[in-house]
Amino acid sequence: MFQLLDPAGRLRNGAKPPLDDEFVLEGLRWMMLSRAIDARATGLQRQGRLGVFSPVLGQEASVVGSAMALDPTRDWLVPQYRELPAMLMHGYPLHKHLLSKDGVVMTYFGEGASSEGDFHEACNLAGVVKAPVVFFLQNNNWAISTPRQLQSSAGSLAERAAGYGMPGVQVDGNDLLAVNQVSREAVARARAGEGPSLIEAITYRMSFHNTTDNPSKYQDPAELEAARARDPIRRVQAYLKGRGMWDEKREQEFEQAISEEIEAAIVKAQKAPLPNRSQIFDNVFAELTPRQAAQRRELLGEG
């Protein structure tokens, strides 16, 4: 498993800092924003003000480190549901993407999803046509209550790449620097026309699957404790501290700014107008079918 930072935030074997500190700080900001959103959104869900929510908690380095390897002006980011900071970072500028010629696709999925047949079909086809795709597998050890070893007997999920004729690499998914490095390499390879790659980020889902779940039914608390000791955010903070770029004051400033950003977004969302019932028929077809038109008239009480 490729790693640059050890869990205490020290560079391994005298390695040189691979990224400039501003870039790492930017990554840390996204990671901290993500974690703060998790807490706030979970609270809103518990108050009945938000629907089902899936936290990123524990996987921030994996999501942020990979998404920061993309060029938002031309690359595609195709998330699952546990990549909120990546989506905030990139938005959905589809029109730009559809025209870009040298864009790369980074697609995210869990180790559970990688048991589905279509994952294998996609990898196989991508290998054959040398598609510019990075398959980013977040192995967080859980698929709802199903542990990773029930998904596959393969020791490494990255090794499957050999069967599709592409490189596969296992990376410490809680190490921002390492994730970013392997992601950059895979993106560069795709951009150069050399084809797809598979990245398996080893991380851990430190929270529930989503707000309907209760992990205490199936999760060993010791395992969660062990994961906490590998917390991706604390690791980056420790690293930056060692470089004189992080202290308590800075942490408070970050947290303050993040909290203001989230509250402003909530206020904005609350002010958004409620949709109208008549809108349910929009965008199914280019124009309403006769039966839809009849159903719409009935719904609106127009006879």
Place this chain on the structure above:
Amino acid sequence: MAEKLFRAALREALLEEMERDESVYLIGEDIGVFGGAYRITEGLLEKFGEMRVVDAPIAEEVIVGSAIGAAMTGLRPVVEMMTVNFSLLAYDQVVQNAAKIRYMFGGKVSVPMVIRLPGGAGHQLSAQHSHSFEVLYGFIPGLLVVSPTTPEDAKGLLKSAIRTDNPVMFMESMSLYNTRGEVPDEEYLTPIGKAAVRREGADLTILGVSRQVVLALAAAQKLEDEDVDAEVIDLRSIRPLDWKTIVDSVKKTSRLLVVEEGWPTFGVSAEIAAGVQLRAFDYLDAPVNRIGGAEVPMPYNQQLEKAAIPSSEDIVKGALAMVGKKVSA
């Protein structure tokens, strides 16, 4: 008789059939320690062990495929699809294999498999997770398709489904899991292929598909205030259809309103309307009417979702129009 939750009745059926017959086993996603996404298999792993309660990788096609193979060679698998929406990934196995194997093997092999399919809307699960797919399975020869609406039938139909030698698609309305009803204490089976008259009436028949029966009964109550006496039928079996119960009722009331949550175009209600005009044309005083879901992917917003599925008010309105009345203010 004792009052039980719908979900508990389903669990009892599994438990009793697994105790009765060693060849019955369960397979699905998160059905073991977790007890299933809707808690239907809770405690069954502890009781029957890993050989009979199998937690599978997320791979619906092979979950169903392996169950078909097991069924062909003598076991009686009960598959839990986490929701009906994911059964699309296994549709090929169901249509091409489960439904056809008896035929293609000249009757020498059967597929005594049940697939449990929690479905329906109403939980803000949005466009891809709120389907009613009765039609998708109902139109395949070789499959039995049932859909209970009471705890009693949930248990009785599931036991019948496990015992028949045909593959059965067992549609469960997620919204009914926490409803209660009387369940007999003694052993019983609810026959597949029989509808049930839930309320007798003289003015029109309201036929509910799956959970719509519950809405139809509520509507019938309100219709009383308008001096309309509605008969309510619970379809229970989508394939085969119980024409006798439906036609007898239509002969009595002369009017039929069919309600389903799924899209009405090519819907279960379309099949029933076609069959009824053929069998009871001379008895009808009005065209068969039907109410179905809005022909759109399910909206996420709570209010929009409500607008996209039938309500008991919609049924009252439809029924009144059929007997020539308007909703009184």
